[in-house]
Structure formats: structure tokens, C-alpha cells
Amino acid sequence: MEPGSVQYLPLSIVAALFAFLFFSGLGARTRQASEYGFGGSYSGRIGIGAAIASNWMSAASFLGLAGMFYLKGYLAMAFVVGWTGGYVLLLVLMATQIRRFGKYTAPDFVAFRYESEAARTLAAIIAIAIAAIYSVAQFRGIALLVSWLFGIAYTPALIIGASLVVGFVVISGTLGVARNQKLQYFVLIIAFILPLMLLTRKLGYFWLLPQFGYGTAISELKQQFGFVWPQPFAGESPFAWFALCFTLMFGTAGLPHVLSRFYMVPGIRDARWGVAWGLFFIALIYWSAPAYAVLARLFEARGSVPFDPASADTVVLSAALHGGLPVWVTGLLVAGGMSAAFSTVTGLMLTGAASFSYDIYPRLIRPNASENDKVYAAKGFFLVLSAVSLALAFRPGGMMIAEIAALAFALAGNTIFPVFLLGIWWGRANAAGAIAGMLAGVIITVAPLVAGGSIPLIASLLPYTSSAFLGAPLVIAIMIAVSLMTSPPSVEIRTFLNRHVHDGAEE
């Protein structure tokens, strides 16, 4: 999107929304447990679901998915299926069991289950890498929105956006502002769906359910402008589609900041029903996102605006602008996107900083560190992580927001997912297997980026956004082989797994 003028009304709406969320979080800090929907009642489970969905919603969901659909058509459906289907894996294979382990972070889980500090350190480094990569996608989303709001180019917008993120986290942390995720989700969903309803109403489509109403735009594009939406699998092979879809699923079940939701839920049933509600709330966004891409294409065709692949990540915004919506509605949309990206990047940065200050700093760098030292280490590492993500976001290698996010999912799917899966479901998995598996997972994720250009087989079998489709099974096989070749875990941990996690020893 080209630089223009300052958008004062949308800017005020963004500022008002952040002030609203900030002060509601400030007021909620002393009654955080109930406000987060941890009451355990039926409405509490809806609250847990809303918090899961809010935790999940990022710039990739809010902006990136519609952009992928605009640019790559049916391939983007792999994101919809991958990012929703992964929750089925998470629910049936992990949510209940993770809750029973009672550990608070992914490295904590790995250290406890595999009885290994080396495995903990490796898991912490991987968690930090995932946070950094995923944050690059969020910074890109924030920069694109700031660029439109202030009418400036991408690079200064990125610096302003990153400064705002750091300032937001510092002020929130200083004042002890709680993240009111339940409230935030409902703000996000209104900000995303209301403009879509107004757009479809303006076009005379079935606006009450714009998720279905946009189908008329597909017909109109074909009949009036001769534009046929690309056929499924026309631009990509079925392998590419399935590889991306399953990578996103495995990654969903392996993202540390997603897994950590289940450590904090008060009861096992609440954890399970929270996932179901969370999936419903997430699906509301994904049912709607393709509509923005189709409507943007329609408005471009009507206004003879040339197709611009470079603007794909802001297609949600351009649909609202070309559709002639009131400025305040566009402001609401931008505010929702900013809120989603800020919330996610804050959570990721804090997860990364906690991994460093708790799992690495006192164990490897300063063994006798006090609690105060750990707090300073977390703050310092937060700034380092922000700087690294900012530097990477300057030139994201031509990748779109959703593609950068998919790379983070590939890393999670190749490393954390197999370690959790076997850690929960196979008592014989041991530390050597976990370490070998995580190292192999890192190599598999990095291989297409490093060697994909010179070895075409790697690029075709392990695309960088989709490497976990083959990578995760390979890592599982490596973990099984290495575990069987080395000593089994202790009797204590196997007994814990069998009796406390699975109720398996009742006979």
C-alpha cells in the first residue's frame, strides 16, 4: 500500500480501543482468575474458549489468511483446515494429559517428562526461536497497518510499530495490566465480521451470514468480468496442499504459547470444553476470511484496479476501502488487526523471555542468580528478542505474513509436537530420543532454507512452510529408534505416566 496521509479518525479508534483494553486489564488485575473465565461453570468454559481464540488470533489470522486466498486461491484453504484441524489433535491427544502433568511451560514439561536438563535447554531454545519467527509475522502485520494509519513507508512504520509494542509491554508490565483475553476476543470478532456484513449488505448479498453471502461475488466476478477463481489444485500439487495442511496441524499442536493455555485451566473438563469453544470462535474468523479476498477482487474488477500481489497482506483493508465503507468502520478493522498482532506478539515475547530467564539463564549462565536477576534477565532478553524480530521483519525474504507464520508452525511441528506426543503416549521415550528428535527436527526445518536451492529434492519434499508433513513422522521414527537403543526412563516417571496421566494401572 502506497504512503498517503495520516488517517486521523482510524488512528483515534485504534487509540481508543487500546485504551479500553488497557484500562479494563488494569481493573481486572486483582480478579484475574474469574475474568479469564477460569470459574469452571458453563459460561466459564465459553470464557476459556474465548481466551484460547484470542490467544490464537494473530496478524496471520486477521490479515494473512485473506491475503493468501487473494494471491494463491485454493491453497489458502490448507491454512483454514490446518489451523482448525490441529485443535482436534490437540484435544484428543494432548489437552487432558498436559493438564495432568501440571507443568507451566513447554521446557518445564520436557525437563520433567524426560528427566533431562539438556532436553529442557534445547526445548527452551526452540521455544525462543518459534517466538522470534512468529513475531516477525506480527511485526510485518503491525508495520503494514501503521504504514496506512500514518501514511508512511514500510520501514519507518516498522520501527514505529516495534517501538509501540515495546512501550506497550513495558507500561503494561510496570502497571501489572492483565490481558483480558475474553473481552479482547469479542472485540476482535466484531471488528472482523461487522465490516464484512456491511460490505455484503451494500452489495445486496445475503449479509446476515456473509460467510455464505460472498458466494454471489464469485458468480458476479465470472459473469460480469470473466474472472474465474482458480480451480482447486490447479496451481499447486495435492502433495503441496496436504504438506502445508498437516504441517499447520502438527504445528498447532506443538506451539508452546498454545500448549501453555492448558497448564493454567482449573479443571480437566474445562480444558477439554475450552478447546471445543475455542475452535468454534476461531472458525468464525476462518469462515469469514476468504470473503474479504473475494470481495477485494470484485472491487478491483469493478474499479479497473490492477491486480497487485504486493498488497496481498492488506487485502482486508483494501476490500473495506474500495468497498466504500465509512472511515470509522475501516478504523475498527485496523484496530482489530492491531489488537490481534499486539496481543500475539506480546504473548510470544513474554514466553520467549520467560524461557530465557527461567530455563537458560539460571541454569547455564548464572547458576546462583537471584529472583531479581532473573527479572532483569527477562527484561533484557525481551529487548533482544524484539530487536532480532525487528531486524528480520525489515526484509522478510518476500514472504507473506501467513508464510512466515507457517515457518514457525513447521519448526513447532518438527520439534515440540513429536516430543510431547511420544512423551505423553509412549512410556519408553527417553531423554536421548527427545534430544535426537529435537535436533533432527531443527535440521529438517532449516534444510529447505539452507540447501533447498542447491538440492531440489529437499525443496520439493520439505518445502520450508510445509516440512512437518514428512518431518514430524521422521522425527518420531528417530525418537523411537534412539530411545530403543538407549536406557529406558526411570521407573518413577513411567509409573507417573501410566497411573497419574493415563489411569492405566487399574487392573
Place this chain on the structure above:
Amino acid sequence: MATSGSSETNIFKPSGATMKRQILVIGMVLAGWLAAIAGSQGLVYLLGHSRQGESISQWTFFNLPIPFWLTGQFLPLWFIILCVIFNIWMDRHDTHGRGAALRFRTRSNDGREE
């Protein structure tokens, strides 16, 4: 307390009636999950390639071309249905198996099961 042989945790060799029932339902949910993904995409692919270039997008359901509806709308809905079925089964299973499970449960300050 040794956990060797048949009592060791192994998803393919569940020990105890509770775990066997649980793994059976997990297997059924995952089969429904995989069959829906592979089946829907197989159908979309075969229809698209068996009609000699004629667009399957001409067929619509709920206003949307069939591939869009099947993949973008139905599959997420199907995943939600699978989650609900699994949760209902697990809630009933928890009630039936509570005698076995409670031996290893603790309760938090507000009395909730952990």
C-alpha cells in the same frame, strides 16, 4: 510399582479398561478427522480432473462453489462436531471411571478436580 510389560504406557498397547476405552474413542475421532480431510480433498481433486476442465465451481451449495464450501466451511464445522462428540464421551467416561481415577487426583482450594 514397576511399569514394564503390558502396564507400560503405549498408545498401541493400552493397559487397563479405562485406557483401552479412551484410546478406542481417540482412534475413532482421529479416523473421522483424517477421513474427512482426505475424503473431501480426494473428491474435490477427482471431480476437478474428471470433468475435462469443466469447472466444478459451477456447482454451488449454500451459495458457495462446492470446493469452497466443502473445505472452507464444512471441514472446520466437522472438526467442532468431532470435538463435541469426544468431550461428551469423555465426560461420561470420567463419570464411569471416577472410582479408578480419583485415587490419583488432587483437589484445588476451590474444590475443583485437578
